[in-house]
Amino acid sequence: MANFLPLIVGFGGFNAAGRSSGFQSYRRMILESLSGDLRQQTLSSLSHLMGQASYDEQAVINGTLVRQVGHDFFNVNNTPAGKRINLEASPRDPAKFVIAGKDLPYPLPEHWTADPLDDGGKRYQISIDSTQTLTLSCTSKMPVQAAGQLPTGFNPGAHYRSQHHPRGLQMSILAASDAVKSMGIDWKEATSKISPDAVAVYSSSVMSQLDSTGFGGMMQARQLASRVTSKQLAMGLNTMPADFVNAYVLGSVGATGGVTGACATFLYNLRAGVEDIRSGRRKIVLVGSSEAPIIPEVMDGYSAMSALATDADLLKLEGLHSTDTPNYRRASRPFGENCGFTLAESAQYVVLMADDLAVELGAQVYGAVPGVYVNADGHKKSISAPGAGNYVTMAKAVSLARTLLGEQAVRERSFVHAHGSSTPHNRVTESRIFDEVARAFGISNWPVAAVKSYLGHSLGPASGDQLIASLGTFAHGIVPGIKTIDSVASDVYADRLNLSNTDIELGVDSSQIAFLNSKGFGGNNATATVLSPSVLNGFLSKRYSAAELSAFRDRQQASEAQSKIYLGEADKAELNPIYAFGTDLIDESEIKLTPDSISLPGYAQPITLGDSEGYSF
Structure with a gap:
């Protein structure tokens, strides 16, 4: 064929x-x-x-x-970006800043010293005694x-x-x-x-x-x-x-x-x-x-x-x-x-x-x-x-x-x-x-x-x-x-x-x-x-024969009518997409398996077995 x-x-x-x-x-x-x-x-x-x-x-x-x-x-004129900067510091002139205790990294990065500023450890003063590269969160304009x-x-x-x-x-x-x-x-x-x-x-x-x-x-x-x-x-x-x-x-x-x-x-x-x-x-x-x-x-x-x-x-x-x-x-x-x-x-x-x-x-x-x-x-x-x-x-x-x-x-x-x-x-x-x-x-x-x-x-x-x-x-x-x-x-x-x-x-x-x-x-x-x-x-x-094509044209009228109903709804943004989450699940205990077919619950036709895939031995 x-x-x-x-x-x-x-x-x-x-x-x-x-x-x-x-x-x-x-x-x-x-x-x-x-x-x-x-x-x-x-x-x-x-x-x-x-x-x-x-x-x-x-x-x-x-x-x-x-x-x-x-x-x-996103805002193309202020798009989030990272900016690398060099924080200059030395043992004689350390860089210092304060951070919350919950933000303190562990283990501490090399050359960092953390001194608590309260008894509860809620705030720490950080001293950095060496130049380091840091990344800052900022924005930039998209080209x-x-x-x-x-x-x-x-x-x-x-x-x-x-x-x-x-x-x-x-x-x-x-x-x-x-x-x-x-x-x-x-x-x-x-x-x-x-x-x-x-x-x-x-x-x-x-x-x-x-x-x-x-x-x-x-x-x-x-x-x-x-x-x-x-x-x-x-x-x-x-x-x-x-x-x-x-x-x-x-x-x-x-x-x-x-x-x-x-x-x-x-x-x-x-x-x-x-x-x-x-x-x-x-x-x-x-x-x-x-x-x-x-x-x-x-x-x-x-x-x-x-x-x-x-x-x-x-x-x-x-x-x-x-x-x-x-x-x-x-x-x-x-x-x-x-x-x-x-x-x-x-x-x-x-x-x-x-x-x-x-x-x-x-x-x-x-x-x-x-x-x-x-x-x-x-x-x-x-x-x-x-x-x-x-x-x-x-x-x-x-x-x-x-x-x-x-x-x-x-x-x-x-x-x-x-x-x-x-x-x-x-x-x-x-x-x-x-x-x-x-x-x-x-x-x-x-x-x-x-x-x-x-x-x-x-x-x-x-x-x-x-x-x-x-x-x-x-x-x-x-x-x-x-x-x-x-x-x-x-x-x-x-x-x-x-x-x-x-x-x-x-x-x-x-x-x-x-x-x-x-x-x-x-x-x-x-x-x-x-x-x-x-x-x-x-x-x-x-x-196809003339009779088959005539019946085909007749059936097309029904599908066209149903399609027009959907398109009318869609033109009003009533899309109602098909989304079947967790419904109509296949009960695997109901699957029927024989040497010639598999029947799945919820599916009208069985799957036939025994196809030679075109080979002959």
């Missing part, structure tokens, strides 16, 4: 443009191109998400997309002050019982719930048709959970004189986005994993899901990634690599004085005159379903992913430098689309979502790849989107941001323009590319194939081929 086609039957998440389901975040990016009613609906739903007491359109616009880091993260943050006022942890959860995991719970609820099919109903192990979840983060409730708090604890908690190590793992979804959203006993590939991480996880469904091993796969990297230490790390757009460099680009304030909204400028990328937070998930199960359930279809390609660069002189692997992934992805839909479809009805990191090196190397591939396949005016211009670079979920925007283009026929640039930089290879600083209105009929491109440190290249719902009719009609 032919491979099963992985259909996208649900999607959800949150980034700097808002909520993914219902195309809210996509519509925020093309706001200038929306009609009056749709524009108003988008702004209104964002207003609710941001918790506005009264609707303020300009506040919604200002409080979304890339902007200056808000004080709800990078722009980031792609969730909409101002939106707190993911406030929507469920999120005690001690790092921000990235809070976002995972909400994003995965958003995707599952967007299907319009109850999760238990969908999984009742299949074996419990025909489900999989692939999700991860690149930077792990580095805030105070994760690895960040654990690693800083000793030097900050605080205690490591019992949760920081476990919560910090980069596989936790998948683990949280399994344990608290889906209750899944199926396959699970967290694949990481630097900035191509989402596509790496997508590839695992696509391969599972194509082979028939899984029928439903939830794919995603979540990242919350807007913390001073991560920004310092990328700044040390000269990778981020600093305020000073942005001012130079804009021809402004060093005392001026840069336009933070335009910090990320893919394929224009730029100076570095802009960090962002995001969590994105899609529900993949095998075509046969989707037809049986009447699932809504937002797109399909027939292939994801991953290739390394070979020998490299720098771990961060681009290389040959991305030529391979792009060529394979385009070739697949040509094989499936023909040359004319690729030439006239496809578009590209670029990695578009907004670095001077990327704009040259990635555009050259696109231009060369376009030449090879006879494409003369290839529309190219770069959504990091709106959202910033969310690292692991970055290609998830691209996928969600592609689904929006399939539905609305508009490719978001790169509105943060005045013009394309002179060193960009753009002869065969359509790089526009305004939205590109292709129309739904001309928006049938999306190529998602992602480039990561270390040679982690990935490109996905994504097909619109409009091109799937031919595939489905070859595989």
